[in-house]
Amino acid sequence: MSDNDTPETETDGGTGIVPPDDETPTWSERKERTEGLSRLTYEYFERARREDQDLRQESSYVERDVLGFPAWPHEMIRNLALTSFFVGMIVFLSATLPPEMMPPANSSSTPAVILPDWYLYWSFGLLKLGPLNPDLALLGGSKLMADRTYGVLANLVIVGAITIVPFLNKGAARRPVEQPFWAAVGVFGVTFAFTVSVLSVKNLVPMDSHLLFDLTFLLPFVAGFIAYAILKSMREGYMFTLNRRYYRLRPPK
Amino acid sequence: MSLEKKDEHDHKGWMEERELTVLEERYLTLLMWLDKRLRLVDYLELLEDLYYKVNMQMPKSHTEQYGLDNKFWYWYPLYALGSFSTIAYLVAAISGALLGFYYAPAAAGATGDPTVAFTSVTTIMQDLNFGYMLRSIHRWSAQVMTAAVFLHMLRVYFTGAYKEPRELNWIIGIVLISLTMVFGYSGYLLPWNQLSYWAGQIGVEMALSIPLAGEWTAQLLFGGFTLTQATLQRMYILHVFFLPFIVTGLIAVHIGIVWMQGIAEPH
DSSP states (O other), rough: OGGGGGGHHHSOOOOOOOOOGGGGGGGHHHHHHOOHHHHHHHHHHHHHHHHHHHHHHHHHOOOOOOOBIIIIIHHHHHEEEEEEHHHHHHHHHHHHHHOOOBBBBBBTTSSSSSOOGGHHHHHHHHTTTTGGBBBBBTTTBBBBOHHHHHHHHHHHHHHHHTTTTHHOOOSSSSSSOOOHHHHHHHHHHHHHHHHHHHHHTGGGGOOOHHHHHHHHHHHHHHHHHHHHEEEEEHHHHHHHHHHHHHHHHHHOO | TTOOOOGGOOOOHHHSSSOOOOHHHHHHHHHHHHHHHHOOOHHHHHHHHHHHHTBBOOOOOOHHHOOTTTTSSSSSSSGGGHHHHHHHHHHHHHHHHHTTTOOOOOOOOSSOOOOOOHHHHHHHTTTOOOOOHHHHHHHHHHHHHHHHHHHHHHHHHTTTTSSSSGHHHHHHHHHHHHHHHHHHHHHHHOBBBBHHHHHHHHOOOOOOTTTTTTTHHHHHHHHHSSSOOHHHHHHHHIIIHHHHHHHHHHHHHHHHHHHHOOOOOOO
16 A cells, blocks of 8 residues: 555644534434433433423513623722721731740640630530530430540530521521521520620639539520510511512512 | 535634734634644633622622611621631631641650640741741631631521521531531640640540540541540641641531522521
């Protein structure tokens, strides 16, 4: 076979990494060929798309006019302004309130006050819940688990409780007035985070430690009940009429 | 058939028969060169999409839609907390990388004598030009990030923004806030001063008190049951290697999901 006989397959001296047309399956062919899970995925996507279209066609929903600011430059300039403001705030704080110098680590002298950073106070406070750890009569008055295990478990319980909130509280309600109970739960949580943080630094608080311990659990309930009462009355009050127009637009399910 | 030579594929001829400026010609040549190797055509659609996204009209904000501009401050400050924490994270990352040039996580013990780690922090703060400011910025951006993340969570809770299509993002957010605190904790230990040491002590005890897996956890995170060089080194690697990758990735996913789902309509 001489060079002249070679069919001219190259168009412009290309690298030839393009698959030949007649062997490349079209999308519908690919869809037909696939099996198992990928086939199921295709089928589901097709169904979902059809469902969307049906819903769109049969609904009386009128698309809102969503034209607003262009992303460039309006939004970008706004974002830059916000960013420089916030960065400036951080720089201002660091210039005025620099970190203090501490003595080097020494295992032989325990400092009077041992503290983590402030954002871990709540977790630190949960480690001090020893008095709540039940001692079981079955075990001869001894505790089921050590106090510190109990404290670590309390951390997990709280994080877990926060995690499952979206699966407990469903529905279209968004504002605290629309859902006084869940808002009250939130106020309870915030207050508890605060009081348990105070409990964690109890040797710095000028108060009887038993009273402090009781207040730690009492105050959150008080705050929660007050929040609930206030929101309930607001719901009946002027806020509701003020926002009636909004509720007409998007009635709570 | 694709095997036949077609005129349309004679790109050189096509270029010559058109009257192109030098700039256009150079551009086309470069484009063809790249296309032949990287199949840019396949990505053209993506680029086009990107172009329209960049020039997208932002949807009307809540204030615009309901004509609230005159009733409230235009930029609801509470809705900026998420981006505020991201900004603080970036500032912390940059200042942290600069601090990393001067910090050495070495020779940790707890005899009361300054260790290498402690001395390097002292050097940064006392001898290095702007070192005090640098550490201050790093520390404050970390504090601000944590505070903003906490407040962001409260905002999301009280406006019910975690509801139905957004449960996944709420869970990612909880993982992120936890990792932020681990970030803060591991950073708190690095100067190896008295507070670091005793905070580390509490950490080891917490790890040890986990049922069954306690000793294993303490070994993994703190490199032993007492605080040694291994502890400092592990905290350092956690702080500058593992957490930055994980947290940055999760933040990207978190923001990506917000982008896909849209901001929960504020009230």
